[in-house]
Amino acid sequence: MSLLQATEVAKRYGGLAALSDVDLSVGEGEFVAVIGPNGAGKSTLLNVLTGLVLPDGGRVLLDGWDMTRAATHKRVRGGLGRTFQHGRPFARLSVLENVMTGAAIQSGRSELDLRERAMAVLDQMGLAADAQAPIESLSYGHRRMVEMCRALACEPRVLLLDEPAAGLNSAEVDQLVDRLTELRGKHRIAIVLIEHNMGMVMRLAERIMVLNFGCKIAEGTPSEIQSDPAVLSAYLGEGYRHAGV
Amino acid sequence: MSIRFPLLLGAFILIAGLGLSMMLADYHLRLLNLAVISAIAVIGLNFAFGYAGLISLGHAAFVGAGAYGVALLTTLLAWSPWLALPAAVAGTALLAMLIGVPLLRLKGHYLALATLGFNVCFSIVAANWIEVTGGTNGISRIPELQIAGHALGNERSYLWFALVVLAASATVAALIHASRHGRAMIAVRDDETASSMTGIDVPRAKLAAFLLSSVYAAVAGGLFACHMRFISPEDFNYAHSIAYLAMLVVGGEGSIVGAILGALFVTFLPEWLRFLGSAYLAFFGLFVLAILIFLPSGLAGIRRPASFSRDGRIKTLALVGASREARQ
Numbered sequence: 001m002s003l004l005q006a007t008e009v010a011k012r013y014g015g016l017a018a019l020s021d022v023d024l025s026v027g028e029g030e031f032v033a034v035i036g037p038n039g040a041g042k043s044t045l046l047n048v049l050t051g052l053v054l055p056d057g058g059r060v061l062l063d064g065w066d067m068t069r070a071a072t073h074k075r076v077r078g079g080l081g082r083t084f085q086h087g088r089p090f091a092r093l094s095v096l097e098n099v100m101t102g103a104a105i106q107s108g109r110s111e112l113d114l115r116e117r118a119m120a121v122l123d124q125m126g127l128a129a130d131a132q133a134p135i136e137s138l139s140y141g142h143r144r145m146v147e148m149c150r151a152l153a154c155e156p157r158v159l160l161l162d163e164p165a166a167g168l169n170s171a172e173v174d175q176l177v178d179r180l181t182e183l184r185g186k187h188r189i190a191i192v193l194i195e196h197n198m199g200m201v202m203r204l205a206e207r208i209m210v211l212n213f214g215c216k217i218a219e220g221t222p223s224e225i226q227s228d229p230a231v232l233s234a235y236l237g238e239g240y241r242h243a244g245v
Numbered sequence: 246m247s248i249r250f251p252l253l254l255g256a257f258i259l260i261a262g263l264g265l266s267m268m269l270a271d272y273h274l275r276l277l278n279l280a281v282i283s284a285i286a287v288i289g290l291n292f293a294f295g296y297a298g299l300i301s302l303g304h305a306a307f308v309g310a311g312a313y314g315v316a317l318l319t320t321l322l323a324w325s326p327w328l329a330l331p332a333a334v335a336g337t338a339l340l341a342m343l344i345g346v347p348l349l350r351l352k353g354h355y356l357a358l359a360t361l362g363f364n365v366c367f368s369i370v371a372a373n374w375i376e377v378t379g380g381t382n383g384i385s386r387i388p389e390l391q392i393a394g395h396a397l398g399n400e401r402s403y404l405w406f407a408l409v410v411l412a413a414s415a416t417v418a419a420l421i422h423a424s425r426h427g428r429a430m431i432a433v434r435d436d437e438t439a440s441s442m443t444g445i446d447v448p449r450a451k452l453a454a455f456l457l458s459s460v461y462a463a464v465a466g467g468l469f470a471c472h473m474r475f476i477s478p479e480d481f482n483y484a485h486s487i488a489y490l491a492m493l494v495v496g497g498e499g500s501i502v503g504a505i506l507g508a509l510f511v512t513f514l515p516e517w518l519r520f521l522g523s524a525y526l527a528f529f530g531l532f533v534l535a536i537l538i539f540l541p542s543g544l545a546g547i548r549r550p551a552s553f554s555r556d557g558r559i560k561t562l563a564l565v566g567a568s569r570e571a572r573q
């Protein structure tokens with residue numbers, strides 16, 4: 001039985017089918033990547049999973065709980081975490097306070113407890129030195145990491161990452177890959193990764209789903225996807241196979 | 246931060262206020278009393294506007310609800326003011342809940358207009374429900390506050406009492422600011438979507454901020470009624486709501502120290518500028534604009550490092566009722 005399951009999810013914006021009957025299933029501790037060209041519906045899929053957008057059809061289950069119409073904060077309390085495509089830390093809170101907001105997901109924790117939990121997450125993600133810094137003093141890459149720490153502090157069982165490497169330099173991308181590998185290894189967090197950086201996707205994902213114009217056009221292991229003709233023509237490009245990334 | 250700053254803040258208010266109360270003459274003590282009472286209301290408004298970003302133009306109505314509550318319970322039912330105060334505060338919180346649940350679904354300038362409408366309604370009811378409120382004649386002969394048999398009859402002794410309430414209000418507000426609830430309100434103003442994605446119940450956090458602000462307003466109203474011992478509808482019309490907002494913005498929204506500084510400053514400014522006569526209001530308008538442009542974090546922002554000061558345009562817009570969405 002899968003931990004996160006979306007069945008025949010559909011979403012239209014006016015005449016545009018942003019998602020047409022898309023299925024997604026993520027097992028405990030699994031690493032799934034969702035790829036596809038811009039406008040394919042990847043972020044919309046995350047919005048439906050997190051309840052920021054209600055689907056026109058289909059169902060979304062988290063560990064058997066039908067949360068298709070549940071409020072976002074309830075899904076988060078149920079174990080869903082997410083970062084945004086453009087990075088949205090709380091600008092008026094410090095780095096530590098941002099992460100403490102996430103740790104407050106469980107009521108009844110003392111301030112000291114919240115602080116310690118937040119520091120542990122920051123430490124693990126290599127941001128402990130910036131704990132007291134205001135958000136606006138951080139680089140773009142660090143801001144995005146703060147957002148990820150905040151999501152992790154909510155102790156998710158499934159973490160949805162929307163293009164986490166966009167805007168990072170290559171050293172930061174390598175670091176991100178290490179951290180994500182670590183997260184899976186140590187905490188068995190299932191991860192759904194939306195990403196354009198194919199090197200990163202191929203290194204991390206166990207399974208890849210490809211979206212194009214709101215439809216799932218392929219799903220399989222990285223090697224299957226890399227040689228799928230439909231994927232090559234719709235997204236990766238014919239040159240991809242030969243470039244051997 | 247933890248518990249030290251809230252306690253220091255409370256102690257500082259008591260000491261500074263006590264010092265002032267010894268130095269000032271009666272007329273200025275009266276103004277200081279009014280400033281202290283306004284400061285309590287503005288600390289409340291800071292929860293709604295400064296933290297949660299709810300533009301409320303109906304704050305004076307909640308001050309009025311507290312004041313009328315105390316006035317009616319003490320004069321009509323002959324309750325002791327000490328019983329009437331908490332009852333009026335509880336009643337106002339209930340009113341805020343009834344108003345807040347539907348109104349807080351609105352955002353930005355829609356919320357500003359709706360709360361303004363609420364304030365106008367309050368004034369109309371207070372002025373026309375003559376059997377109960379006495380209409381525009383108001384309610385007089387509100388009993389004096391007494392502590393252990395001593396009446397707080399003069400400005401100085403009342404000020405001491407009001408200072409204790411202000412110090413307690415500021416301490417509690419600072420504790421809330423530094424708690425998960427304070428952070429949740431601030432997060433909601435920064436980004437509602439990201440807040441819900443962090444497990445925060447956004448409508449609940451907004452309602453909590455709105456309720457807290459009304460409770461502080463009601464405390465201020467109750468103190469006002471016991472201080473003036475006479476209230477009438479025009480003490481609580483929407484112009485006062487705008488004045489509270491101006492105090493908060495001048496002092497520095499999002500800051501408790503700013504709320505207090507703003508209340509003091511805006512209360513005493515007309516005194517200092519009395520020579521301007523009727524040109525005062527024009528001056529005051531320009532002055533608020535200047536603060537918004539050159540001192541975006543208000544008076545309280547003067548001591549803060551530049552990295553904390555934010556774009557003043559945001560607040561200019563907020564003050565004229567522009568919505569968060571309009572910014573994006």
Ligand SMILES: Nc1ncnc2c1ncn2[C@@H]1O[C@H](COP(=O)(O)OP(=O)(O)O)[C@@H](O)[C@H]1O
Nearest residue numbers: 013016018036037038039040041042043044045
């Ligand atoms: N709120 C919205 N209103 C109208 N159209 C939208 C909205 N959100 C997304 N879309 C459209 O849905 C399609 C999928 O968008 P999105 O999920 O953001 O794509 P991706 O993340 O794969 O780049 C795009 O054509 C986009 O313009």
Ligand SMILES: [Mg+2]
Nearest residue numbers: 042043044085
């Ligand atoms: Mg996207």
